[in-house]
Every structure is written in C-alpha cells, then in structure tokens.
Amino acid sequence: MVYDVAVIGCGVIGAATAYELSHFKLNVLVLEAENDVADGTTKANSAIIHAGYDPEPNTEMARLNVEGSKLAKDICKKLDVPYKQCGSLVLAFSDDEIPRLKKLYDNGVANGVPDIRVITGDEARKMEPYLSKEVVAALYALSAAIVNPWDYALAMAETAVVNGVEIKLRSKVTAIKKQGDLFEIHTTSGVYTAKLVVNAAGVHAGEIHEMVAAPSFEMHPTSGQYYLMDRSEGGLAGSVIFQCPTKEGKGVLVAPTVHGNLIVGPDAVPCGEDDVKTTADGLDYVARMGKKSVPSVDLRASIRNFAGVRANTNKDDFIIEVVDGVHGFVDAAGIKSPGLSAAPAIAKKICSLLLAEGIEMPFKDNYKGTRKMKRFKQLSDSEKQALIRENPAYGRVICRCETITEGEILDAIRSPITPCSVDGIKRRCNAGMGRCQGGFCGPRVLDILARELGVSPLDILQDKDGTFILTGQTKKAGEGTADV
Amino acid sequence: MYDLIVVGGGPAGLAAAYAARQNGAKKIIILERDKELGGILNQCIHNGFGLHRFKEELTGPEYAGRFEKMLESTDVEVSLDTMVLSITPRREVHCVSAEDGYRILEAKAIVLAMGCRERTRGAISIPGTRPAGVFTAGAAQRYVNMEGYMVGKRVVILGSGDIGLIMARRMTLEGAKVLACVEVMPYSGGLNRNIVQCLHDYDIPLYLSHTITDIKGDRRVEQVTVAKVDENRKPIKGSEMIFDCDTILLSVGLIPENELTRGAGIEIDRRTNGAVVYENMETSMDGVFACGNVVHVHDLVDFVSAESERAGAAAAKYALGGEAAGEAIDVKNGDGVSYTVPQKIRIDNVEKACEIFFRVRKIYKDSKIVVKSGETQLASFKREHLAPGEMEHITLPKVLLDKASGEIVVSVEE
Missing domain, CATH: 3.30.9.10 (D-Amino Acid Oxidase, subunit A, domain 2)
Known part of the structure; x- marks a missing residue:
C-alpha cells in the first residue's frame, strides 16, 4: 500500500500533525521509533502553553506560538485533556x-x-x-496555561487513530530512498512507501533530514x-x-x-x-x-x-519547510520551546506545505472529533456510585496516591494505542504519578497488564524496550540453585 | 452507626479492633484496601516477629495470623478490597469497593491505622540516568515473596533500614549477588540483629558514611558510583567506587501515610510525619485515634500491637461515652531526642503510668535519659546503649507526672 503521507515521529509534533491530517480523506502512516507515543521530549518538559511574548516579533516562532496557544485551548476541551489557564x-x-x-x-x-x-x-x-x-x-x-503534555499528544494521536490514521510503534527509520515520486521508508518494523513525508523526529530530526538531503542545520x-x-x-x-x-x-x-x-x-x-x-x-x-x-x-x-x-538547532527559529530539492519531504525540525504551545499551529503549517506539494485534501465525513475520559477522582460522590454500579472495576483503587481505579487502568489498556509498559499506563491514567512513585501500585499494574495483554509478567516493561522489571522466577520448592 | 471504624487491617488495625471489642465496643468494622488482612506482614516471610508479644519467633504471616484468629472468634466485621477516600469531622468515612460501591459509614469513634510507605529515589534525588531496576526494598520484597519473581541478579542496596537488610539476605538466598549495602549515616538505620544475620553472615559489606552519587544504564541499571561522604553528608571527590550491577534497592526511610489524616484537618507533627496524639492515642480530632506506623515508624511489630491495643481500648471507651477530659501538657524533645509520642498528655486521663516513645539523634554509650518540667527533674533513666535505629521508651508513673507543670522535656545527657 502506498500511503499519502508518512509522519516520522510521534511526539507532540507528530501527534498534532497526524491529528490535523486525520480530518482529511488521506491514508496516513505514523512511524514511531519507541514502543509508545509521546515518549521523548514531549513527556519531559515544563508543560506550559506559553502566551507568546518570548519569540522575536515577525518570526515563525512568534506567529505559531500565539496561534498554537489559542488552538491548544480548544483541542484540550474537545479531547478532554487536562488544561488550566493560570497565567x-x-x-x-x-x-x-x-x-x-x-x-x-x-x-x-x-x-x-x-x-x-x-x-x-x-x-x-x-x-x-x-x-x-x-x-x-x-x-x-x-493567557499562559498549563497542560498535561503527554496526554495532549496522546489525545491527538488517539483521535487520529480512531479516525483511520495508522501508527506503527517500534519502527525506527533506518533509511529513506526516493523511488520516482515515492519515498521508500526502511524501518526496524519493515519498509513503507509514501508520497509525502513529514520529519517530526524531534532530537533525531537531523539524522532523518540527512537521509534525503545534505545537512542544512545542526542539532x-x-x-x-x-x-x-x-x-x-x-x-x-x-x-x-x-x-x-x-x-x-x-x-x-x-x-x-x-x-x-x-x-x-x-x-x-x-x-x-x-x-x-x-x-x-x-x-x-x-x-x-x-x-x-x-x-x-x-x-x-x-x-x-x-x-x-x-531539540535545539543552530537556527533561532523553528525549521518548518519543504527540504530544498526534495519534493514532498517536509522538515519540522528545531521544535524547541515553545514547541508544545505551537504544536497545533505547526501541524496546520505542515498541512499547508503538503497541500502546496500537490496533494488533495478533501474533508472526511463522520469525523469523530471528541474524546471523553473517565477520571474517578474528579467525580462527585453520586457519580462515583453510579460508575461503580455500572462497572465494579471502578470501585477497586489500585494507585492509592492518585486514587486511580482498576477501571481506569483497563480503559488505558483498551485505549486506541495499546500501552505495553507500566509507564505507558501512567501516561494514560496517572497510576504511579504520586508520592510513592508506583511503590505500591507498580506490582499491581504490572499484574493487570500481563493479565489483560495475555503475556508473562516477565515481559512487562517499565517504559522503553529493554526496561525489563523482573529478571526471572524465584526458586521452586526442592530446587537447589536459582534459575536466574 | 458503628461504635468503631478501623481504617487499615494491618497489625495496627487488627490489634486495635480486637482490643476495642475486648473493651466493650460492639459494632466494629475494619476497612482494608488489600484483598486480605495482615498488611505488610504478609510479605515479611522471615522470622523474628513476636518475641515480645508471644515469646516466640514467628514469621510475618504467622504473626498476622495470630491476630486474625483472635478476631475470628469475635463479631468484628471486615470489609476487604475497600479504599477509604475521606474522613469528615462528623466521623463519616467515605469508602469505595468493587463489591459494595460507594459507601458513607458513620462511627462513634475511628482508629486510623494506615501504616507507612517507603521513601523513593525521587525523594532523595539520586542523580544519573533513570533506567528500570531501581526498586524500593518493600516493592522488591513484594515481587520476590508474594509474586514469585526475582527483580535482579547483581544488587546494590542503598540505606540500611531493616527492609533493605532483610532483602539483602533474601536476594542472596534466591541466588542473586548482593555487592554492597551503602549507608549515608555513620551508623546503621536498622536493628543490630539484622546487620549481623543479614549482612555479616553472608559477607555483604556495609559501607557507612557512603552514598550513591551516580546511576548509569540507559534501559536497565548497569552501574552505580558509590562515594564516601563528609560530616555534612556531601560526597568526597576521589573516594568513588564503581559497582557493576543491574539492580538498586532503596531502604532509605519510611513515611507515615497520612493523606486521610491531613485531608480531615487533623494536626500533624512535622517531626514524625504522623498525627499529634495524646496519651491514649487520640488525635486532635475528637474520637479519632491513630496507632502503629501511621503515627511514627516502629522497629518491631510487637510494639505496634501494644500501642494499637491501647488505641483500641481508648477508642472503645470513647465510643461508650467516656470522653477524655482535663488539661493537656506538651511533651517536647530536648537535646539528643528527635521526637516523642505522645506529644501531649492529659494527666487526669493517665491511670497508673504513661509510656513515652522516642528516638535519639545519634549513638550514645552510657548515658541518661532525663525528663524535666521547667527546672524540676522528674525522672532519669540510665542507658548503656542508645541508637537512632532503635526506638526507645520510658514509663512515667502518674505520681511523677503530677509534679509536672506546663510541659515536660525528654533529653539525653552524656
């Protein structure tokens, strides 16, 4: 299958781009190197939607920051992402x-x-x-605000998936070859072909750029x-x-x-x-x-x-442009602060660049543009009662510090982008975010994940691939030595 | 309406509920968030429990079993898998469970027995990468003893708290190599018997006045750097040792778990991180009592049981209409003492004597514990050995307390 657009990277920029593209009748593929989305800079930053007075006037950064902050407020409302305008x-x-x-x-x-x-x-x-x-x-x-940055990216990526975008995790791009008008993208999960490519690889954007062109910026x-x-x-x-x-x-x-x-x-x-x-x-x-x-x-x-x-570069401004001499390949590089704030505006700019590269983008019918999360802790007493009656799993508190129930953990596991790690659960429903940092709930979350995914507890990860938690089983009765 | 609601079915809650029943409270319920009673004792499969209480050496589950058995002979109700969300000053307990949904239970008296939690890497800000393989000792203990899984093969333990020491032995017995136990203080935080039986007996080196200064490893722990520290606990450059390991266990302190207590507006002591309590374990909120590790972290479960029995008996008395009365005096920590429990004594409410529990700030040899009120020395107790890792207690007879005015101060004199 030939995809209309392949987006490389699913941090907040890749997610916002996928979300924007998902509104149109296009075959869109997102390639993410890690085992989950929002697992790089997107999950480790100040979590601020900046008002927009920092960037120098008349820069793309200034325009996209102010526009992005306005869009962010609306997106967070539609997709039920924690957001608070606190100034x-x-x-x-x-x-x-x-x-x-x-x-x-x-x-x-x-x-x-x-x-x-x-x-x-x-x-x-x-x-x-x-x-x-x-x-x-x-x-x-x-107008400055705070947001849950990984949930913001997740919400956009999930909405994109619900509306037909494909996300391939564990798909690190190793080479990109131009075959006529098409790009052949080699990854650790296979080879994919696309008409247009968006480079949203964050701190790795330089490497991706250099797969198709000479260096034009330094990371x-x-x-x-x-x-x-x-x-x-x-x-x-x-x-x-x-x-x-x-x-x-x-x-x-x-x-x-x-x-x-x-x-x-x-x-x-x-x-x-x-x-x-x-x-x-x-x-x-x-x-x-x-x-x-x-x-x-x-x-x-x-x-x-x-x-x-x-993802700083040697340029002051964001680098959002069609790569010189490579028709159909858009860089979204150097997306440093205020990148989180600007993300939806950056996505719109990317779409307009893709449009100019000669792709048709008719709107989809029946777009599913809202998301609603169940957050037990925030409900009233009677709403809690009703929710537990509907599904008793919401009455079993797993994360004590943040009052996260088994029902919410099951929702996370069954969400559009399946998590495979304890931190993947944390990013989706906050279990383990609190003061004991998963000391109590970690083993219980691991157990639920293994049960629901039908895998051995030994296969459950803390976060990225290789972050294994358990190393083997304990000795069985009668065994002389450990089998570790 | 319950006579008594006990929040927590670990050793403290079990002892309090049983004692309350023995002292005349009738309708009692224990609310336990786990699927079984016993609390942390369930994962403490080593022995050494019960020497004071039962005059024999029991494992954790056996110790808990004794109390569960005692309770089985009573009509005390137990609600498992039940999480308490909040407590109000009118002694309404809001709780949820899969089975019973959202409930608001009312009680004449409440005993808080939620226990404590472990300090984490984040609480002590160990620098380095953040790979998998860093566990609190208790979480590792749960995986090994209850789930049947090993958490690593080459282990460095930071902190010499008792759970860390117990886990050094446990991991060794399960075939792991424990390379070192590293303690930032110049003395161990655990019981002496655990140093001997869990480290010395297995040739595991204990590095006092050392700490972990760096963690390496991208996905799983690969290496830690351990350095000696100066008297201000700052690492000394040039003293670094490198250990190749895949696991770090943290035994760096326990913190009473008082989110419910704080949420209810009950006064908390910054020294213990537990509720301020009177001589009968009553908190600043009428009819709400607290006992065990939620008040202050104990070394031995036997003392948790004893304290909780006092709390349970007092809660029963309250529920039956016997409100404690009288003016309270403050108990303050003087030189060498880091906290006291109780923090307040209503002398009129003391029958024969009042026990005061406390910890000292450093190791003392041949010293005296002195209790003063103003310039008057009320009592003095000789001690051959005092250590921060071992909780101390003294018993003050009422006749001595009657001489106190204003406040009493407990201190160590060398």
Missing part, C-alpha cells in the same frame, strides 16, 4: 532587569499576545503570596533537569513563575502542574540526543534558582527528578 509572571529581581521585561512586553504586543502588562513587585506578591521579597517588577500574561540538543514536588507543595505557585530569559532558554520556572504538583526547572546544558540523565550540579542549580523565585520551595517534598532534551 504567567516573568520576574525582575533588580531595576536592571526591568528593561528586559519591557522588551518582552513589546514583543508580546507585536506578536498579538492578549492581556499582558508589567506590574510592580507588590502587585505580583499579591497574586503569588510565596514570591520572593526581592522581586521588584513582573510581566503578567493572563544542538540541550538538556533540562527538573524537580517534581509533592501535591503538598502545589499551593506555592498559582501561576507559572518565570525568571528573565537568557540565550539558553527561559530560565528556571516554578509552576503548578495540572495534577496539582509543583514543578521546578529546567537548567540548560548541551548534551547527547537521548541524554536524559540528571546530575548533582544540575539539580543543585535548579533548586537554587527555584528558591530565588519562591524561597519556601521545600526540596524534601521532591517526588521525582527528570531531564528532557530540547
């Missing part, structure tokens, strides 16, 4: 920094960002009582480390609290998450493409900078550290 503050700690706030304000006005203003330190502290006394002024943007992957704090700390920030941005990034932020936790980070250190390690120095830096904004951040309430890799 953001950029802090100035001295009068020297005020001109930088002004510059951001001017950017924002030029970029068409609604509802922004510069406020005094006292006004900022009125909004955020835990803010440092050192803050002298702040830029406030009402400069840059790691960012975070602390995720217990929900007990969630009240320390009501909005996203930034410091003045630097060349490396937007600096260390302190922000609430849609799950009620507090997130602190990131730093910015050049790294390898998949280098998601944390370091003592990096974590120290993040902690110190976080406390500069909100001094009462209590690191003893940390429940997890993680690092994500920004």
Whole structure:
C-alpha cells in the first residue's frame, strides 16, 4: 500500500500533525521509533502553553506560538485533556532587569499576545503570596496555561487513530530512498512507501533530514533537569513563575502542574540526543534558582527528578519547510520551546506545505472529533456510585496516591494505542504519578497488564524496550540453585 | 452507626479492633484496601516477629495470623478490597469497593491505622540516568515473596533500614549477588540483629558514611558510583567506587501515610510525619485515634500491637461515652531526642503510668535519659546503649507526672 503521507515521529509534533491530517480523506502512516507515543521530549518538559511574548516579533516562532496557544485551548476541551489557564509572571529581581521585561512586553504586543502588562513587585506578591521579597517588577500574561503534555499528544494521536490514521510503534527509520515520486521508508518494523513525508523526529530530526538531503542545520540538543514536588507543595505557585530569559532558554520556572504538583526547572546544558540523565550540579542549580523565585520551595517534598532534551538547532527559529530539492519531504525540525504551545499551529503549517506539494485534501465525513475520559477522582460522590454500579472495576483503587481505579487502568489498556509498559499506563491514567512513585501500585499494574495483554509478567516493561522489571522466577520448592 | 471504624487491617488495625471489642465496643468494622488482612506482614516471610508479644519467633504471616484468629472468634466485621477516600469531622468515612460501591459509614469513634510507605529515589534525588531496576526494598520484597519473581541478579542496596537488610539476605538466598549495602549515616538505620544475620553472615559489606552519587544504564541499571561522604553528608571527590550491577534497592526511610489524616484537618507533627496524639492515642480530632506506623515508624511489630491495643481500648471507651477530659501538657524533645509520642498528655486521663516513645539523634554509650518540667527533674533513666535505629521508651508513673507543670522535656545527657 502506498500511503499519502508518512509522519516520522510521534511526539507532540507528530501527534498534532497526524491529528490535523486525520480530518482529511488521506491514508496516513505514523512511524514511531519507541514502543509508545509521546515518549521523548514531549513527556519531559515544563508543560506550559506559553502566551507568546518570548519569540522575536515577525518570526515563525512568534506567529505559531500565539496561534498554537489559542488552538491548544480548544483541542484540550474537545479531547478532554487536562488544561488550566493560570497565567504567567516573568520576574525582575533588580531595576536592571526591568528593561528586559519591557522588551518582552513589546514583543508580546507585536506578536498579538492578549492581556499582558508589567506590574510592580507588590502587585505580583499579591497574586503569588510565596514570591520572593526581592522581586521588584513582573510581566503578567493572563493567557499562559498549563497542560498535561503527554496526554495532549496522546489525545491527538488517539483521535487520529480512531479516525483511520495508522501508527506503527517500534519502527525506527533506518533509511529513506526516493523511488520516482515515492519515498521508500526502511524501518526496524519493515519498509513503507509514501508520497509525502513529514520529519517530526524531534532530537533525531537531523539524522532523518540527512537521509534525503545534505545537512542544512545542526542539532544542538540541550538538556533540562527538573524537580517534581509533592501535591503538598502545589499551593506555592498559582501561576507559572518565570525568571528573565537568557540565550539558553527561559530560565528556571516554578509552576503548578495540572495534577496539582509543583514543578521546578529546567537548567540548560548541551548534551547527547537521548541524554536524559540528571546530575548533582544540575539539580543543585535548579533548586537554587527555584528558591530565588519562591524561597519556601521545600526540596524534601521532591517526588521525582527528570531531564528532557530540547531539540535545539543552530537556527533561532523553528525549521518548518519543504527540504530544498526534495519534493514532498517536509522538515519540522528545531521544535524547541515553545514547541508544545505551537504544536497545533505547526501541524496546520505542515498541512499547508503538503497541500502546496500537490496533494488533495478533501474533508472526511463522520469525523469523530471528541474524546471523553473517565477520571474517578474528579467525580462527585453520586457519580462515583453510579460508575461503580455500572462497572465494579471502578470501585477497586489500585494507585492509592492518585486514587486511580482498576477501571481506569483497563480503559488505558483498551485505549486506541495499546500501552505495553507500566509507564505507558501512567501516561494514560496517572497510576504511579504520586508520592510513592508506583511503590505500591507498580506490582499491581504490572499484574493487570500481563493479565489483560495475555503475556508473562516477565515481559512487562517499565517504559522503553529493554526496561525489563523482573529478571526471572524465584526458586521452586526442592530446587537447589536459582534459575536466574 | 458503628461504635468503631478501623481504617487499615494491618497489625495496627487488627490489634486495635480486637482490643476495642475486648473493651466493650460492639459494632466494629475494619476497612482494608488489600484483598486480605495482615498488611505488610504478609510479605515479611522471615522470622523474628513476636518475641515480645508471644515469646516466640514467628514469621510475618504467622504473626498476622495470630491476630486474625483472635478476631475470628469475635463479631468484628471486615470489609476487604475497600479504599477509604475521606474522613469528615462528623466521623463519616467515605469508602469505595468493587463489591459494595460507594459507601458513607458513620462511627462513634475511628482508629486510623494506615501504616507507612517507603521513601523513593525521587525523594532523595539520586542523580544519573533513570533506567528500570531501581526498586524500593518493600516493592522488591513484594515481587520476590508474594509474586514469585526475582527483580535482579547483581544488587546494590542503598540505606540500611531493616527492609533493605532483610532483602539483602533474601536476594542472596534466591541466588542473586548482593555487592554492597551503602549507608549515608555513620551508623546503621536498622536493628543490630539484622546487620549481623543479614549482612555479616553472608559477607555483604556495609559501607557507612557512603552514598550513591551516580546511576548509569540507559534501559536497565548497569552501574552505580558509590562515594564516601563528609560530616555534612556531601560526597568526597576521589573516594568513588564503581559497582557493576543491574539492580538498586532503596531502604532509605519510611513515611507515615497520612493523606486521610491531613485531608480531615487533623494536626500533624512535622517531626514524625504522623498525627499529634495524646496519651491514649487520640488525635486532635475528637474520637479519632491513630496507632502503629501511621503515627511514627516502629522497629518491631510487637510494639505496634501494644500501642494499637491501647488505641483500641481508648477508642472503645470513647465510643461508650467516656470522653477524655482535663488539661493537656506538651511533651517536647530536648537535646539528643528527635521526637516523642505522645506529644501531649492529659494527666487526669493517665491511670497508673504513661509510656513515652522516642528516638535519639545519634549513638550514645552510657548515658541518661532525663525528663524535666521547667527546672524540676522528674525522672532519669540510665542507658548503656542508645541508637537512632532503635526506638526507645520510658514509663512515667502518674505520681511523677503530677509534679509536672506546663510541659515536660525528654533529653539525653552524656
């Protein structure tokens, strides 16, 4: 079969592209190297929908950020993705920094960002009582929001699948050959043929580009480390609290998450493409900078550290274009921050580039454009009662910290993109997200997964391929030595 | 309307329910979130339980079995697979189960016995990659002892808490190689008998004043770096040792699980992470009692049972109309003491004597535990050996307590 479009990569950009394309009468294939979608940068970032005052005016980044943020709100509503418009503050700690706030304000006005203003330190502290006394002024943007980034990508990918898009997991692209007008895409799961290709491979976009053309940009992957704090700390920030941005990034932020936790980070250190390690120095830096904004951040309430890799390149702007001399091949590369915010607008731009490459895109009939999740914890007492009556599995709480029921775990397993790992379940229904980090529910989730997928518990993974949890069975009665 | 609802069917809940029944409470129910009673004891298949309580060495399941058997002879109800979602000041307990759906149960008294959970990698921010193969010791124990699966072949254990020590032996017996037990403090966090029986007897080295400074491995743990730490617990450059291993077990502390307690607005002690309790284990909320590891983390289940029996008896008394009365004095920790339980004593409510449980901050030899009220020394107790890993207790007779005014302070004098 010849696909109309093949999308390489299913992070938030690949997912948004697949979602956009799924509205049209096209045969679309998504190729994902890992065993699940949203498993790279998309799952490890600040989870912010930026208002859009950071990018320089008249750049694609500026336009796509502002447009993408508006679209994100609507998509999250339709697809039932946790999203909260909480506003953001950029802090100035001295009068020297005020001109930088002004510059951001001017950017924002030029970029068409609604509802922004510069406020005094006292006004900022009125909004955020835990803010440092050192803050002298702040830029406030009402439209900034927080989102569950992996659920955002998952929701778009699932909706694409429900509407006919094919997703092939464990399909790492190894070579791309041009055969006449078609692309022959060689992957670890087989060879696929497509008329058009979208390169949404995140930190690996450079490698994919170089399979069809000479290098036109350099990848400069840059790691960012975070602390995720217990929900007990969630009240320390009501909005996203930034410091003045630097060349490396937007600096260390302190922000609430849609799950009620507090997130602190990131730093910015050049790294390898998949280098998601944390370091003592990096974590120290993040902690110190976080406390500069909100001094009462209590690191003893940390429940997890993680690092994500920004897909930075040597270009300042996003690279969203048809590759020079390769008709039908679109790069979506260098999608660094605010890539999450811009994603749906980036997808629309990709579609318009594909259209210009000469493909017809008539709308599908009977598009299934909504998703509704069952989230037990958020229901009223009577709704809980009714749900358990309908299916008793919703009465069995598996994840104690986040109150996630067996019913929700079964929903996750039966969702359009089948998870194969304990973290895949976590990304779909939050089991294991809480303060015990799966200490209690991990073995139970593993058990349910093995049962429902009809495989041995030994085959259940923590996350990516190779992240096996169990190494063998214990000795049987009468056995002399272990069979491990 | 129940006389008593017990939240949690582990050792604390079982002992409290039984004692409450023995003390006259009639309609009692235990709400247990797991599929069976016994709590964490079910996965503790080693022996050493019950030396104080039953004067014999039992395994965890045997110890739990004794109490379950005692309960079977009573009319105490048990609701398994039942998760409590919240507790209100009017002592309504909201709970769910697959079998009974969403229920709101009312009680004259409540005993909180939810136990504790383990600290995780995230809580202590160990740097490095985040591969599979990092387990809390208790989660590993569940896989090995209850599910019948091994979690690794070459193991480094961080922390010398008792579960970590027990798992060092267990993994060794199952054919794994335990390379080291690494403890950041200059002393072990576990019981001395476990150091001897679980590490020394199997030639597993214990590195005191050391910690893990890096984890390597992309998909599964491949290597850890262990370094010596200075007196501020900061790693010393140049002291690093590398271990090739596929598994890290964490035994770095237990935290009382008080989400329900906090949600109900009950006062929590930042030192114990458990509820502030009076002499009879009553919390700041009238008629709500707490006992066992949800109040403070114990070393021995025998003491959990004893404390819970007191809580159960007091809850029964409350349910039968016997509200505790009188002014309370505070119990404070002085030099060398990290916390006390109870934190408050209503002297009028003490019959003969009041026991105070506490932990010390470091190892002491030939020292004294001194109890003072203002400038008055109420009592002094000689101790040959005190260690943070071993919970201490003293018994204060009412006649001494009667001399106290305002507050009493427990401290260690060298």
